[in-house]
Amino acid sequence: MNKDNTALNRRSFLKASILSGGGMLLTVSWLSGFKSADEAEALNVPEQWARLNGYIHIMPDNKVKLICPNPEFGQNVMTSLPMMLAEELDADWKNVTVEMGPHDPAKLGAQFTGGSNSVRMYWKPLREAGAAARQMLREAAAQTWNVPVGEVTTKAGVLSHPSGKSAKYGEMASKAAKVSVPKELQLKAPKDFTIVRKSKKNVEIQKITSGKPLFGLDYSVDGMLIAMIQHPPAFGMKLKSFDAAETMKMPGIKDVFSVKLYEDGFEQGGFDTRTFNELLVVVGENTWAVMNGRKKLVVDWEAAGDIKDTIGGRGGKREVIVPGALESTTSQMQQMQEYAAKPAQQLRKDGDPESAFNNAAQVIERTYNGPFLAHNCMEPMNFFAHVTDEKALLAGPLQAPGWTEPTLSKLLNLPADKIEIQMTRMGGGFGRRAYGHYLYEAALISRKVKAPVKLMYTREDDMTYGIYRPMYTATYRAALDTNKNLIAFHVRGGGIPEHAIHANRFPAGAVDHYLAEGWQIPSNITIGAFRAPRSNFNAAAEQSFLDEVAEAAGKDPIEFRLELLKRAKENPVGKNNEYDADRYAGVLKLVRDKSNWNKPGNEKYNRGVAAYFCHNSYAAHVVDMVTRDGQPYVERVYSAMDCGIVINPDAATNMVQGAVVDGIGNAFYGALTHKDGAAQQTNFSNYRMIRINEAPKSIEVHFVQNDLDPTGLGEPPFPPVFGAVANALYKNKGKRFYNQPFMGEMDKAI
């Protein structure tokens, strides 16, 4: 048992109250022990992140209702978070129901889904909430039975005493609510878990298979209108004038107007990114009416020119100039080449890389490129808003309600307590729904038309709007001595509008002479977090480069990495190395063993391996490729993960398998290109997505077994897939592929 002192460890309070009709409601609220320093990556999480609360309801009929504070986008938090509560509560899982909580920062804290952090940030607090409730129930039973509390035990929602007395939780719940909240808690040791580590089905599976209205697009109220925005045809353009006469004649059209999202000088929060500021809006009775009406608009667009944005948030207020040029992929590539030749910002330096390279027996230099990627969540962006002069109700798919509310409050001039945000299930997120512009747009539209409105992006609107994964490049250099040892490593990365370099990640720490540099090119093409931001390119480039270096050194790619990790563990270079070399090596060894790497029986496959650390978890994959119908096909994948304790093994496996499929798809096909500012891919007809016939036949997922606190899984398995695919492709085609998407490069090469 781990002892936790709730009073001393954190400013904490747990409040119990009795529900009308009996039963217990436990409110938990505290500053958790979450370290914001760990979260430097991903999403620049603001300070209020660490505040967290949870709810447990126990009803007289013995039902336990758990409120999930974090929005669900397929990472299965609606199941895994309540499992943690139920574990320490010793609830009977069969009696547990789960509800998604509304945005309620006072009671539920910063409800944020992203950065692979839900499980990690809630691990301790939710177990404490469960343990506190359990202790109060025991206390209530002890008082009722007049026995020492230490003799009261719990199991699956039942309290018992050796004398033979027993009661269900529901019977004691009202009384338990009056018991004072324990000062000290007993948390279970991992060996005593009965719910955590046992696979539990998705708590919403029945609703999904029967088509219940779970998603934002499904949210509906009487009298709700549909709105769509006609955005400019290209990045760098804006609305000049419009004629809505024909549109207004169309059946079902209610209104056409333009509305400004941010007034000049408006201080935007870090996640208030928007691509177009002046919105041309069509509102009508139903989707089809608005789609048709919108087609009849006569619009003049003009070049927006350079735009000045005011960005607030961490580091204070600053002004940013967004350049007005109409960019094309060819001009972007040219610009990247120019920048790559210029001096860059030094991000980390160990030893004396310059002389090491000068004195090297062999230098390998390779450049890797990756395009913009669209998130393409299956459910396009949308939000419901009903705004009046007094209050606002918003409902829809959103990863970070806490980040949008302050901006919304400013835009609507309404205090936060007059704004209600409900989070629906999200049809995918991948980082895209951390940017709340579509919620603000919906709110302003509703205020203008004085009606409940659903703002809806069509697939074309969604894909051509921006907030993409940035366009990246990176040049890697490796120096080998005469004994083929890696003595120096240099990466210089750039991107539009930011580079992907994580300077303190492997192989930093494993090489005596190391240099990381970065540069970036401002652009009007908006970008956002995309499943494992930056890592999703880094891992691809670095892991294929290491493969090539291993080959030059005459070493097996896994052994080569393990040797470097041994060095990083025993005699690390530099102080600030983000990864744990043992855990990193652990996933490589596990995937080596499970895939029978270098063992007979795998001759038919072109095998590629890669490993990566990001978002506090470790991942390695072996990708087995064959040629099928003249095309490379990933037939089989072995994955090894170390994310500490695995809360819900089957769901975790699902997540890793999905990340592998997603990785193969994006590595092979993903690309968003531009011509004269316009996105050239507009729908799934020209943005190729991986389909079932291209998915592997098997993806075997293995987890390192340990009792470490759990870390996330939504992102970590994704980045190394790209590298493993690239390395298998080399074996398959006999040549290296440096430019994503690989299929695009291959088409050109063939």
Add this chain to the structure above:
Amino acid sequence: MAKVTLNINNKDYPMEADPQMPLLWAIRDLAGLKGTKYGCGVAQCGACVVHLDGEAVRSCVTKVSRAAGKKVVTIEGLSETNSHPVQKAWQEIDVPQCGYCHSGQIMSAAVLLREKPNPTDQDIDDAMAGNICRCGTYLRIRKAIHTAAEMQKKTAAKS
């Protein structure tokens, strides 16, 4: 605008609709059944698949006029108790992640299983290639369809 009656899940829905309106929007906006999903609107993703007189069609490119007088079945009407073998298999294998694509996946799979009660992986890939899953649940979709085929056989053997 024209008066039209759609029969959806064995219930008549009289409505005023543009005959050109895609069935998808008639189902979602006019009949108010939200199980059928919009993903692309151009017959590329399969999120909108419904059954029209037993055939799997993409409702985003099927005009209301074509559906009039026919029987439309949506995910809500696939079974009364969420118990079609495909639904049961989806539950058993716990297929979904975000879940958004799965109405369409299930509706496509149900027709596949009727046509080919014993589908091979190849049959599944051929029949399901029109349904995109952004979350990448394809391996579980294959597995669940095999499971559903087994369930279907057992039920058939019993009756």
